[in-house]
Amino acid sequence: MDKKGFTLIELLSTITIMTVIATMVCINISKVFDNNDKEEENNNKIIEASACIYIELSKNEEIKNECYKNGCDISTDILIKEGLLDKENVSKAKIIHINKINNEKKCTIK
DSSP states (O other), rough: OOSSSOOHHHHHHHHHHHHHHHHHHHHHHHHHHHHHHHHHHHHHHHHHHHHHHHHHHHHHHHHHHHHHHHHHHEHHHHHHHSSSSSGGOSSSSEEEEEEEETEEEEEOOO
């Protein structure tokens, strides 16, 4: 009797191998998404720091005091124009809100 087909062992080993490969692919894909989130977070920190530096270096004391007293908004376009930020760090135009709370300067992206 000449039977053609797969044995149970062959089927189980094939399913096991495919499961291992699928698991490795899923893990690598999730790492890619995690890296993108971390990169965006790091870029946001750079943007916020640049906005704080821009206000600190401002020669106009009235604007600086007004910004800390009542808060103000700075766009990433201004920071790029002033040379405090590279276009590569900005995926899209953002607005940074700057104010002082309890004598502590806060720069946050809206």
